[in-house]
Amino acid sequence: MSFRPVHNFTESQTERGLKLIVFDGLAAEAMTTLTGGTFLVAIAIYLGATDFQIGMLAALPTLTNVFQLFSIWLVQRYNNRKVLVVLANGLARLPLVAIGLLPFLFSKGTSLAVLIFLLSFHCSDRLQERAGTPG
16 A cells, blocks of 8 residues: 555545545544543543543543644645554554553553553544644
8 A cells, every 4th residue: 555645536546435434434433432431431430530530531632632733743744644644543543452451451540540641642643633634
């Protein structure tokens, strides 16, 4: 797969891209549902979270919006949104595997600190959102 930007698409490339967008949307919605809201609060409570820690988990998506500023600089410097989106997406998704294993790997108190740390990386996909927008 080439990460070089393409300016003209064939009909088959457009059709393939549209099908992939549907799968991406389904996967993104499943990931958002399972890593936020009720599921996130439930795992935090299971791990013994305090009210402050639950508030930190809820605030992470907003706090990590600062990565959008960094992404603007990266897009201007490297001028290849495709590579930036793939890298940011990959790095933001890697912690999800570790988050799923937290209850089995660490004690409850340690798991919560690791959960907040890993979710900060997951939420940093704000870089990917900004890099993926035209501009």
